[in-house]
């Protein structure tokens with residue numbers, strides 16, 4: 001590819017609206033452009049990387065015995081009503097009507113559609129087990145789309161679904177998928193950890209998440225420093241020995257009368273409550289009264305009891321007017337040390353019912369589904385706490401596996417596998433005739449990979465001050481070919497063309513920077529784009545029939561004989 005015929009779209013300046021490094025670099029390297037909140041156009045460089053990730057995922061799925069299908073992104077409401085999720089899903093499920101006033105959704109996931117297909121196509125035990133997958137656009141109307149493609153509203157997912165007649169068979173496929181996921185993330189060149197995950201509301205018996213380790217990760221994961229135990233924080237908390245942290249087994253509950261009248265009261269009362277809340281949870285309290293229809297205090301508690309105020313602009317969904325306690329006020333009230341608000345989990349916005357004019361109870365909760373309580377009394381004397389399983393694990397606690405101490409790190413969830421059991425097959429009556437000729441409901445597994453999120457996660461792990469450093473497997477181009485002052489030197493042009501044609505013939509993906517730019521501009525762009533290998537053709541080295549090779553990751557340079565370039569790159 002010649003850059004003069006390509007769409008490079010690199011940007012020198014750091015975009016102001018990007019918080020994390022991957023988002024900044026994806027914009028600067030000309031990979032994506034924002035169309036609307038959480039929606040992106042992939043420019044050519046972005047598409048090239050996306051396709052590479054997709055192909056690795058596809059190859060490993062095929063190897064694991066899954067078969068590719070493609071389901072529609074738009075799904076009829078009837079299927080969601082049948083599964084019961086039409087009523088259960090909140091606004092993350094985008095619903096709309098067609099011209100006949102029929103209800104539809106934009107698929108956030110495809111359990112319903114696939115179960116519907118399988119119940120129609122599969123009739124006999126002889127056709128099982130069956131694993132089907134697709135690589136398809138998903139839409140989730142996320143509360144807080146952010147970090148570019150990392151938490152987008154429209155994004156690309158690989159989702160696979162498996163169908164079985166026995167738990168043994170499900171377990172076999174689950175294990176194969178687990179292995180396939182390890183293969184995928186290893187091939188992608190990522191530092192990742194599979195962790196035990198909570199099966200949560202969906203039920204089911206077993207679940208693992210795959211996390212790419214990165215400081216900007218929205219999740220926390222816990223490992224044992226002695227065994228191979230690893231779990232996401234919710235799971236580690238759920239499994240933590242009871243009473244590990246005396247105060248933490250207490251939690252917030254529904255009690256009636258609040259004593260606090262002002263933000264300062266809340267802050268003062270939080271001094272008492274802060275120990276009750278896991279460091280990965282976000283505590284917030286909202287209060288409505290006549291003077292301030294919505295008074296909200298949002299605090300993040302993490303690390304060594306760092307407390308941070310979440311600024312008003314970070315909660316765009318909560319409508320003004322908002323009154324925030326200042327960070328100093330909160331710190332003073334709780335005596336917390338310095339800390340900064342990092343890109344950690346976000347609070348689920350507190351929606352105070354404005355119609356209840358004298359609503360005076362607090363709503364509090366955490367960045368975890370189901371951990372929300374209304375009417376909470378922050379009275380320090382109240383001992384009527386209810387969520388007994390909210391345990392507060394911290395680094396150094398005993399590992400739930402019994403071996404070693406817990407180490408806690410941040411991770412980006414890039415994959416999730418799940419034994420669903422009969423949650424969907426039962427609701428949709430998806431069964432087959434078993435060996436005895438009896439109708440039997442199938443048991444299912446589902447397996448997701450965040451194909452587009454992987455790109456951001458890979459950049460979080462692979463960058464330096466000059467830009468992206470792609471792992472070879474997903475680089476948009478393998479080689480940057482940079483001629484110096486080609487437009488003034490026929491000799492440079494001739495040598496570059498020769499090398500270019502040879503590399504292309506040998507099957508390399510080469511970005512030949514034939515722009516009339518200064519060498520410094522070309523180097524900077526190729527480094528920003530993270531192309532793993534570059535070859536620089538210049539007058540001086542041509543005197544010795546040589547070109548300069550530079551490795552993007554190590555920075556090492558090496559002289560190569562022109563005749564041996566292809567061989568050296570192979």
Ligand code: ATP
Nearest residue numbers: 149150151152155157413414415416448449450453
């Ligand atoms: P998260 O906890 O980050 O919201 P999730 O648990 O809701 O993710 P799953 O339903 O498990 O996501 O979907 C499978 C995979 O899809 C996730 O592991 C993740 O890699 C990816 N994914 C989920 N939501 C998004 C999103 N908003 N943007 C990009 N990728 C996403």
Ligand code: MG
Nearest residue numbers: 092140142151
């Ligand atoms: Mg989610």
Ligand code: MG
Nearest residue numbers: 209219413416
């Ligand atoms: Mg998750």
Ligand code: MG
Nearest residue numbers: 209413415416
């Ligand atoms: Mg998940």
